[in-house]
Amino acid sequence: xLMETIAFATLLASQKPVTKMEGLFSNSGINCGRQFFETTDxxxxxxxxxxxxxxxxAPVLNSGWVYDQQDSLVSQITDYxxxxxxxxxxxxxxxxxxxxxxxxxxxxxxxxxxxxxxPMLSDSGELGLYWDTESAFxxxxxxxxxxxxxxxxxxxxxSKETFLEDIDLTESVFESLAEPLGLLCDA
Amino acid sequence: MSIEALFPFAGNHxxxxxxxxxxxxxPLTPHQLQEAAKLAPSLKSHxxxxxxxxxxxxxxxxxxxxxxxxxxxxGIGGIHFHGRPTPEGxxxxxxxxxxxxCVIIINxxxxxxxxxxxxxxxxxxVFPEILPAHPVSSLGLQCTDLFHWRGNPELLVMREIFQxxxxxxxxxxxxxxxxxxxxxxxxxxxAPVPCRLLENVNVGxxxxxxxxxxxxxxxxxxxxxxxxxxxxxxxxxxxxILPGLHDRNKKxxxxxxxxxxxxxxxxVV
Amino acid sequence: MHSETVAQNPCRTFFQLHxxxxxxxxxxxxxEDRLNWESLSASSHSPGIVDSGEVxxxxxxxxxxxxxxxxxxxxxxxxxxxxxxxxxxxxxxxxIAESLAAxxxxxxxxxxxxxxxxxxGHLVALASELRSVAREGQRCLAIYDTAIxxxxxxxxxxxxxxxxxxxxxxRAQLHDKYKSQLVPA
Numbered sequence: 001x002l003m004e005t006i007a008f009a010t011l012l013a014s015q016k017p018v019t020k021m022e023g024l025f026s027n028s029g030i031n032c033g034r035q036f037f038e039t040t041d042x043x044x045x046x047x048x049x050x051x052x053x054x055x056x057x058a059p060v061l062n063s064g065w066v067y068d069q070q071d072s073l074v075s076q077i078t079d080y081x082x083x084x085x086x087x088x089x090x091x092x093x094x095x096x097x098x099x100x101x102x103x104x105x106x107x108x109x110x111x112x113x114x115x116x117x118x119p120m121l122s123d124s125g126e127l128g129l130y131w132d133t134e135s136a137f138x139x140x141x142x143x144x145x146x147x148x149x150x151x152x153x154x155x156x157x158x159s160k161e162t163f164l165e166d167i168d169l170t171e172s173v174f175e176s177l178a179e180p181l182g183l184l185c186d187a
Numbered sequence: 188m189s190i191e192a193l194f195p196f197a198g199n200h201x202x203x204x205x206x207x208x209x210x211x212x213x214p215l216t217p218h219q220l221q222e223a224a225k226l227a228p229s230l231k232s233h234x235x236x237x238x239x240x241x242x243x244x245x246x247x248x249x250x251x252x253x254x255x256x257x258x259x260x261x262g263i264g265g266i267h268f269h270g271r272p273t274p275e276g277x278x279x280x281x282x283x284x285x286x287x288x289c290v291i292i293i294n295x296x297x298x299x300x301x302x303x304x305x306x307x308x309x310x311x312x313v314f315p316e317i318l319p320a321h322p323v324s325s326l327g328l329q330c331t332d333l334f335h336w337r338g339n340p341e342l343l344v345m346r347e348i349f350q351x352x353x354x355x356x357x358x359x360x361x362x363x364x365x366x367x368x369x370x371x372x373x374x375x376x377x378a379p380v381p382c383r384l385l386e387n388v389n390v391g392x393x394x395x396x397x398x399x400x401x402x403x404x405x406x407x408x409x410x411x412x413x414x415x416x417x418x419x420x421x422x423x424x425x426x427x428i429l430p431g432l433h434d435r436n437k438k439x440x441x442x443x444x445x446x447x448x449x450x451x452x453x454x455v456v
Numbered sequence: 457m458h459s460e461t462v463a464q465n466p467c468r469t470f471f472q473l474h475x476x477x478x479x480x481x482x483x484x485x486x487x488e489d490r491l492n493w494e495s496l497s498a499s500s501h502s503p504g505i506v507d508s509g510e511v512x513x514x515x516x517x518x519x520x521x522x523x524x525x526x527x528x529x530x531x532x533x534x535x536x537x538x539x540x541x542x543x544x545x546x547x548x549x550x551x552i553a554e555s556l557a558a559x560x561x562x563x564x565x566x567x568x569x570x571x572x573x574x575x576x577g578h579l580v581a582l583a584s585e586l587r588s589v590a591r592e593g594q595r596c597l598a599i600y601d602t603a604i605x606x607x608x609x610x611x612x613x614x615x616x617x618x619x620x621x622x623x624x625x626x627r628a629q630l631h632d633k634y635k636s637q638l639v640p641a
Contacts, residue, residue, distance in 0.1 A: 066395040068335055072273070072274035072275050083520065120532040128531075139624065295525065
C-alpha cells in the first residue's frame with residue numbers, strides 16, 4: 001500500500017522519548033498538519049493550514065505557505081501561450097506569441113494598491129486582464145498594434161466610463177493610471 | 188517613497204487568509220466524524236470537494252510498563268470540505284471538522300461583510316448536527332497578512348513599513364537580515380461575553396523562493412467561561428465576539444504598520 | 457418567383473455575401489441602414505425577424521471563457537459581437553434541449569478538426585435586453601435572423617456602433633448582466 005504523507009502534529013522539544021505520535025494525512029496525499037490552537041500554553045508551537053513546520057522563534061525560509069498572486073497570474077498568461085500554440089497548430093493560423101511576454105511585462109508594472117486582475121483570452125487571440133469589483137469594472141487589452149487600451153466603467157448610477165487607447169505601457173504610464181484604476185478599490 | 192515596492196498580497200489588501208476556529212469542549216468520535224461527512228450535499232455549492240483525513244497511530248521505541256498499542260492503527264482524523272481552487276492552488280475556502288475543532292478558512296478574502304455572511308450561513312449547516320453532544324468552549328480568529336517586497340531587499344527601510352509598537356522589538360529596525368518576532372499574552376475580558384483572550388502576534392521579514400515578504404499573523408482566541416450548547420446561543424456569542432476580535436486585529440495591525448502602509452491597504456482603525 | 461434584389465432586401469444580400477466572413481461585423485458597420493435591417497429578414501431559411509420578446513440561447517464551448525473560482529463568465533465570452541457576430545438560437549424555434557444536443561454534436565465534430573472542444577453550458581437572454589444595451593444614448597447591439605439550412609433558429613447579435621469604446625462598454629454591460637447566468641452542461 002502506498003504510504004501517504006504524514007504530517008506530525010507538534011514537535012516536542014523536550015528530551016523525553018516519544019512513545020506515541022499521531023499524524024494526519026489525507027487520501028490524496030496532501031500534507032496537512034493539525035490545525036491551529038493546539039494548547040493554551042502561549043509559548044507552544046502552532047502549525048498553519050499548509051502544515052508549516054516552522055516555529056515562531058526563527059525566521060521563515062521557503063515556508064511553502066507564502067503565496068504570490070502575481071506569480072499565479074503570470075502563470076495563467078503563460079498557459080494562454082500554450083493555448084495559442086495549440087490553436088495555431090490546429091488552425092494553421094499564426095498567433096502572436098510575443099504578446100505573452102508583453103502582457104507579463106504589463107502585469108509586473110501594475111502599481112501597488114491596485115487589486116490583482118484576472119486574465120482573459122479571446123477567440124481571436126487577443127490577451128487581456130480584467131477587474132470586476134463592487135465599485136467598478138475595468139479591462140486592459142493588448143491590441144494587435146502592440147499597444148494597450150484601458151476601459152473603466154463605474155458601477156454607480158451614472159455608470160461613468162473612461163476609455164484610453166494606444167497606450168505605450170511603461171511603469172510611469174501605469175503610475176499615471178493608478179488614479180482611474182483606483183476606482184476599482186471598494187470604498 | 189520606498190514603499191512603492193511593497194505589494195499587499197491581493198494588490199489592494201494584504202489578507203492572505205482568514206480562519207474562524209471553534210473548539211469543542213470534548214473531542215468528536217470517529218463515528219461522529221463519519222456522520223459529519225453526510226453534510227457534504229448541504230455544503231456542496233461552496234465546498235464541492237470532500238477530503239477525509241485518516242490518522243495512523245504507532246509506537247516508537249520500547250517503554251517499560253506501557254500498554255501495547257497496535258501498530259498501524261488507522262482511524263478517521265477529520266473531514267475537510269474544500270472550495271474551488273484559487274490560481275495559487277489552495278481551496279478558496281475550507282471547512283474542516285476535526286476531532287478537537289471546526290475551522291473555516293478563507294483563502295480568497297474580499298471584504299469582511301461578505302465573509303461574515305458566508306461563515307454564519309455555514310455555521311447553520313454544521314453546528315446543529317454536532318452541538319447537542321459537543322459544546323463549544325472557545326472561538327477564535329486567525330489572520331494572515333502578507334506584503335511582498337518586489338524591490339532590492341537592501342533598499343527596504345523597516346521604519347517605513349513598521350512603526351515602534353508594543354508588539355515588536357526595536358531590534359527589527361536595525362536588523363540587517365531576516366528576522367521574526369513572536370509575542371503572546373492573555374487578557375481577561377468581561378464584556379460583551381466573559382472570556383479569557385489569548386492573543387498571538389507573529390511578525391516576520393521572510394524569504395520564500397528568493398522573494399522577500401513581510402508577514403503578520405495574529406491569532407485571537409477567546410476561551411469562554413461557559414460552554415455553548417445550542418446553535419442560537421452560539422450565533423449570539425459568535426456575533427458578539429468575532430467582530431470584536433476582528434477590530435482587535437485591525438488595531439494591532441494599525442499599531443504595527445506606518446500610516447502610508449495602512450493607507451495602501453485602506454486600513455482604518 | 458423572382459429572387460429579391462439588393463434594393464428589396466439589402467439585409468439578406470449582405471448576410472448572404474458575408475456568410476463565411478469571420479469579420480462581418482466590421483463590414484456591417486459600413487452599412488448606413490444596419491439598424492433598420494432588423495426589420496428585414498436576413499435569411500430565406502428564417503421563420504421571420506427576431507421579435508424583442510423572444511428568448512435567445514447562447515451555447516458555450518470553450519472553458520477558457522469561464523472563471524471556475526468565481527463561477528462566472530469572463531468578458532471574452534462576449535467578444536464575437538464585434539467580429540463574426542455572437543451566434544444564438546431562438547428558443548421559440550429550437551428548444552434549449554435541442555440546442556444543447558446539436559451543440560454537443562457540433563463540439564465533437566470540431567474536436568476532430570481543431571483543438572478539443574466540448575459543450576460547456578448555456579445561457580439565455582431576452583432579445584429586448586440585448587437590444588437595450590446602449591452607450592451615451594446610442595444603441596449598441598442589433599439581432600439578425602441569420603438562419604442556416606441546418607438551423608433555422610440561428611441568429612447573430614452584432615455591434616452596430618463601429619467604435620472600440622462602444623464595444624468595450626457593450627461587452628462590460630453584457631458581462632455584468634450575464635456573468636453568473638451560465639447553466640453548466
